[in-house]
Amino acid sequence: MLALPPLDRDDHLIDVGAGTGKLACLIAGGYPCLGRVTLIEPNRTKLERAESRLRDILPDAKITALCAALGEGDELPQREASLVTVGSVLMPMLELRTGPHAEGLDWLRAALRELALMLRPGGRLFDVETLAPPWASGGPDDPVRRLHMLEMMSELERCGLAALECVYRFRDRVILRVSAV
Numbered sequence: 001m002l003a004l005p006p007l008d009r010d011d012h013l014i015d016v017g018a019g020t021g022k023l024a025c026l027i028a029g030g031y032p033c034l035g036r037v038t039l040i041e042p043n044r045t046k047l048e049r050a051e052s053r054l055r056d057i058l059p060d061a062k063i064t065a066l067c068a069a070l071g072e073g074d075e076l077p078q079r080e081a082s083l084v085t086v087g088s089v090l091m092p093m094l095e096l097r098t099g100p101h102a103e104g105l106d107w108l109r110a111a112l113r114e115l116a117l118m119l120r121p122g123g124r125l126f127d128v129e130t131l132a133p134p135w136a137s138g139g140p141d142d143p144v145r146r147l148h149m150l151e152m153m154s155e156l157e158r159c160g161l162a163a164l165e166c167v168y169r170f171r172d173r174v175i176l177r178v179s180a181v
């Protein structure tokens with residue numbers, strides 16, 4: 001919250017992998033004039049819960065709930081968001097995939113390209129991650145695993161996200177801020 005830009009009527013927050021809305025509700029509570037929020041979440045039950053909680057906090061905002069997933073070819077918003085948040089989605093979903101690391105990276109790259117496309121000019125993406133533990137290792141043919149900080153930074157840049165800053169770090173827990181190139 002401390003690192004976020006101020007949000008007002010003209011802003012549009014897209015919370016991806018919104019779950020039951022914990023992050024979106026936290027941000028909405030801090031910025032009650034926020035004009036527009038889109039929640040993206042593949043689990044319909046969680047999505048409905050998130051939408052209903054958010055409507056209580058932001059009764060005047062335009063709220064859209066989209067049942068969709070990153071990296072699966074779903075139709076997603078493009079060039080709309082002044083702020084995109086992704087809270088504990090990319091590394092857990094990467095790790096939950098089966099198969100080789102190379103295939104996991106293909107999914108991650110597709111997801112990151114979709115996230116980059118959601119940003120309007122000047123918009124920012126905040127990605128909350130628990131990165132790989134120091135002992136995690138393995139190449140493209142080894143089982144899929146979480147990424148280390150330098151690996152994650154290089155994936156973000158490769159997928160069109162730049163001006164990377166780490167705005168919070170405690171051990172393997174980080175919040176990365178990036179903008180579209």
Ligand SMILES: C[S@@+](CC[C@H](N)C(=O)[O-])C[C@H]1O[C@@H](n2cnc3c(N)ncnc32)[C@H](O)[C@@H]1O
Nearest residue numbers: 017018019022023042043069070087088089093
């Ligand atoms: C650990 S929860 C985090 C929820 C919320 N962002 C938070 O911080 O409380 C991860 C969420 O990502 C969702 N998810 C799973 N696969 C996804 C995908 N491919 N794209 C977007 N969200 C996904 C899950 O359904 C789940 O709600």
